[in-house]
Amino acid sequence: xxxxxxxxxxxxxxxxxGGAIAMALRRIPEEAGRGGLVLxxxxxxxxxxxxxxxKLIDEGFTDAGAMLxxxxxxxxxxxxxxxxxxxxxxxxxxxxxxxxTDIAGIKGSIAETMEGTLREDLDFIxxxxxxxxxxxxxxNAGSCNFTGRNYILTPLRRNKPxxxxxxxxxxxxxxxxxIVETTAEEHDRKIAFTSQLCHVIAAALIDxxxxxxxxxxxxxxxxxxxxxxMLNVPMWTELFLENRRELLRRIEQFEGSLGMxxxxxxxxxxxxxxxxxxxxxxxxxxxx
Amino acid sequence: xxxxxxxxxxxxxxxxxGGAIAMALRRIPEEAGRGGLVLxxxxxxxxxxxxxxxKLIDEGFTDAGAMLxxxxxxxxxxxxxxxxxxxxxxxxxxxxxxxxTDIAGIKGSIAETMEGTLREDLDFIxxxxxxxxxxxxxxNAGSCNFTGRNYILTPLRRNKPxxxxxxxxxxxxxxxxxIVETTAEEHDRKIAFTSQLCHVIAAALIDxxxxxxxxxxxxxxxxxxxxxxMLNVPMWTELFLENRRELLRRIEQFEGSLGMxxxxxxxxxxxxxxxxxxxxxxxxxxxx
Numbered sequence: 001x002x003x004x005x006x007x008x009x010x011x012x013x014x015x016x017x018g019g020a021i022a023m024a025l026r027r028i029p030e031e032a033g034r035g036g037l038v039l040x041x042x043x044x045x046x047x048x049x050x051x052x053x054x055k056l057i058d059e060g061f062t063d064a065g066a067m068l069x070x071x072x073x074x075x076x077x078x079x080x081x082x083x084x085x086x087x088x089x090x091x092x093x094x095x096x097x098x099x100x101t102d103i104a105g106i107k108g109s110i111a112e113t114m115e116g117t118l119r120e121d122l123d124f125i126x127x128x129x130x131x132x133x134x135x136x137x138x139x140n141a142g143s144c145n146f147t148g149r150n151y152i153l154t155p156l157r158r159n160k161p162x163x164x165x166x167x168x169x170x171x172x173x174x175x176x177x178x179i180v181e182t183t184a185e186e187h188d189r190k191i192a193f194t195s196q197l198c199h200v201i202a203a204a205l206i207d208x209x210x211x212x213x214x215x216x217x218x219x220x221x222x223x224x225x226x227x228x229x230m231l232n233v234p235m236w237t238e239l240f241l242e243n244r245r246e247l248l249r250r251i252e253q254f255e256g257s258l259g260m261x262x263x264x265x266x267x268x269x270x271x272x273x274x275x276x277x278x279x280x281x282x283x284x285x286x287x288x
Numbered sequence: 289x290x291x292x293x294x295x296x297x298x299x300x301x302x303x304x305x306g307g308a309i310a311m312a313l314r315r316i317p318e319e320a321g322r323g324g325l326v327l328x329x330x331x332x333x334x335x336x337x338x339x340x341x342x343k344l345i346d347e348g349f350t351d352a353g354a355m356l357x358x359x360x361x362x363x364x365x366x367x368x369x370x371x372x373x374x375x376x377x378x379x380x381x382x383x384x385x386x387x388x389t390d391i392a393g394i395k396g397s398i399a400e401t402m403e404g405t406l407r408e409d410l411d412f413i414x415x416x417x418x419x420x421x422x423x424x425x426x427x428n429a430g431s432c433n434f435t436g437r438n439y440i441l442t443p444l445r446r447n448k449p450x451x452x453x454x455x456x457x458x459x460x461x462x463x464x465x466x467i468v469e470t471t472a473e474e475h476d477r478k479i480a481f482t483s484q485l486c487h488v489i490a491a492a493l494i495d496x497x498x499x500x501x502x503x504x505x506x507x508x509x510x511x512x513x514x515x516x517x518m519l520n521v522p523m524w525t526e527l528f529l530e531n532r533r534e535l536l537r538r539i540e541q542f543e544g545s546l547g548m549x550x551x552x553x554x555x556x557x558x559x560x561x562x563x564x565x566x567x568x569x570x571x572x573x574x575x576x
Contacts, residue, residue, distance in 0.1 A: 130505070130506060130507030130508070131507060131508065132507060132508065149507065149508075150504060150505065150506060150507060152505065178504065180504045180505065187505070190502060190504075190505035191505055193497055193502065193505075193510070194502060194503075194505045194506050194507065194509065194510040195505075195507055195509055195510070197493075198493075198509040198510050198512075198513050199509065200546070200549050200550075200553075201489060201493070201513065201546070202509075202513070202572075203545075203549060203564075203565060203568045204542055204545040204546040204548075204549055205485075205486075205489070205542060205545070206568045206571050206572045207545035207548070207549070207564065207567075207568055208538075208541040208542050208544065208545040209481055209541075210571075212571060212574045212575045214478060214481065214482060214575065215482075215575045215576060216438060216466065216468045216478075217418070217438065217440065217468065217475070217478035217479055217481075217482045217483075218418060218438060218482050219418030219419060219420060219437065219438060219482065219483055220418070220419065220420070220437075221482065221483055221486040221487065221490075221516050222481070222482040222483070222486050224486075224512045224513070224515065224516070225486050225489065225490070225512070225513050226572055226575075227512065227572075228509050228512070229568050229569065229571075229572040230569050230572050230573050231565060231568075231569055233562055233565045233566050233569055234562070236565060237558060237561050237562045237565060240553050240561065241553065241556055241558060241561070244553050244554065244556070247553060248550065248553060248554055250496075251546065251550050251553075253496040253497075254492055254493060254496050255543070255546065255547075256496065257491075257492035257493070257495035257496040258488070258489070258492040258539065258542075258543065259543075260492075260495070261488050261491060261492055261495070262488075262536065262539050265488075265528050265529065265532050265535060265536060265539075266532065266536055268529055268532070270525060270529060273525050273528065273529070274521055274522070274525045276491075276495070277491060277519060277521045277524060277525060278521050279495075280491045280494045280495055280517050280519075281517065281518050281519055281521055283494050283498075283500060283517075284494045284514055284515075284517040284518050285518050286500045287500045287502065287503045287514075288503060
């Protein structure tokens with residue numbers, strides 16, 4: 001695979017993450033003295049205009065068909081269901097030899113579909129940049145900070161080692177701190193906990209308090225726990241339902257722990273409560 | 289009451305919050321060209337030495353008896369149970385006319401005890417600065433930022449208006465953004481939600497995942513929701529148990545909302561899930 005600087009890169013979908021990736025790619029040129037050519041398509045013409053005006057992309061399209069055949073590298077920044085429909089619709093339009101990657105928050109169905117249906121002359125490395133923002137949309141792309149964050153890859157058996165090496169290198173140059181490579185299954189199991197369960201909890205916390213002036217009594221904890229309740233509704237609905245088996249298992253585990261703590265509090269079991277909180281404190285402190 | 293600059297102020301307990309208050313008081317002098325005299329006592333001589341060396345206090349003591357009789361203003365920075373024992377032990381030692389305030393995270397028992405037992409010539413205004421840090425102790429006092437934060441006061445019927453005015457003014461000069469005045473009962477009801485429930489949830493999240501390498505899959509949400517799980521164990525044990533009736537009520541409300549979301553996910557009820565998340569998003573967005 002040729003260097004990024006010589007690639008035509010296409011971003012499909014200029015939402016929060018597509019926009020943030022465009023920004024990160026624009027910051028890359030320092031070494032070669034220039035970046036690669038970056039194209040983007042989005043169904044919203046206004047977003048394309050804004051991205052062109054901000055010089056985040058070199059060319060923009062509202063029709064993917066006008067762009068896909070030129071791209072050596074593609075970032076598909078779409079919700080999972082839209083992504084699968086997009087791949088199905090445009091499978092014949094990609095440039096031969098292209099490397100495609102995505103950013104969707106679940107990987108099982110995508111990995112499975114791509115193993116089965118991807119054209120022989122293409123490569124697809126499923127990815128998940130672990131950096132978001134409760135503020136959605138292209139206009140908030142700047143609030144999405146990649147520096148030092150995790151980026152998960154769930155390679156397919158068919159992925160070419162040189163493509164993996166290319167993508168790892170590009171991810172590091174975009175500022176990410178840690179690249180985790182695992183299976184789609186493990187990704188979905190872990191993400192059900194670190195991401196989806198946390199969003200369900202934040203939503204439940206807001207659901208159970210109707211008083212919006214409650215923040216007069218806030219000291220930071222409530223604000224931190226519920227910031228993500230300002231969620232991208234269509235995307236999270238899709239993620240929750242698509243990964244529902246793992247998510248339900250995690251919700252039940254959490255309910256078990258919550259019920260245990262509730263029991264200690266209700267029973268006034270000071271010694272056991274103290275011991276449990278001490279163990280929690282130690283475990284969380286050892287998480288880096 | 290004379291101006292703060294002419295008061296002898298005493299801080300009882302130089303932990304995280306006592307230390308942070310000492311720092312905030314030290315930053316006040318700009319207007320009068322000088323601050324007031326700040327004394328502090330702590331059972332740990334090493335902490336007193338460190339505070340003196342950092343010039344955060346003018347004089348330090350390990351015996352409260354050597355300090356209380358000199359103080360016009362007192363910040364009692366103790367856990368709730370310790371605070372009540374302290375007041376009982378030292379009631380005769382305070383300077384006549386002194387204004388006393390505290391920082392404890394529950395107010396019902398303190399307000400009740402003070403209404404009933406405080407010396408006639410003293411005044412006690414229960415307070416709760418809503419600014420903490422998961423890093424405890426005097427050495428982390430600098431991580432406690434007061435700027436723009438909430439400060440709750442739960443005045444007693446007996447409080448003198450001039451004392452309330454004095455304290456409000458001092459709180460503003462310490463950098464706090466909003467002073468909320470309410471009853472001890474309302475404080476304890478609201479705080480059970482914004483603070484204690486959030487800590488129980490964070491603890492439960494950590495309790496239900498033994499893998500400390502889970503943060504390889506973290507994207508910020510998990511980290512934000514569980515930072516407060518590194519809690520001050522004795523203090524939170526006390527707060528949870530002391531406010532247990534309200535806290536249990538809040539845990540049950542939260543369990544109800546969580547169960548409702550779980551049901552929608554389990555049933556694959558896309559439309560209702562979307563509608564619920566949309567309402568959550570709107571409610572959280574309207575919280576300021």
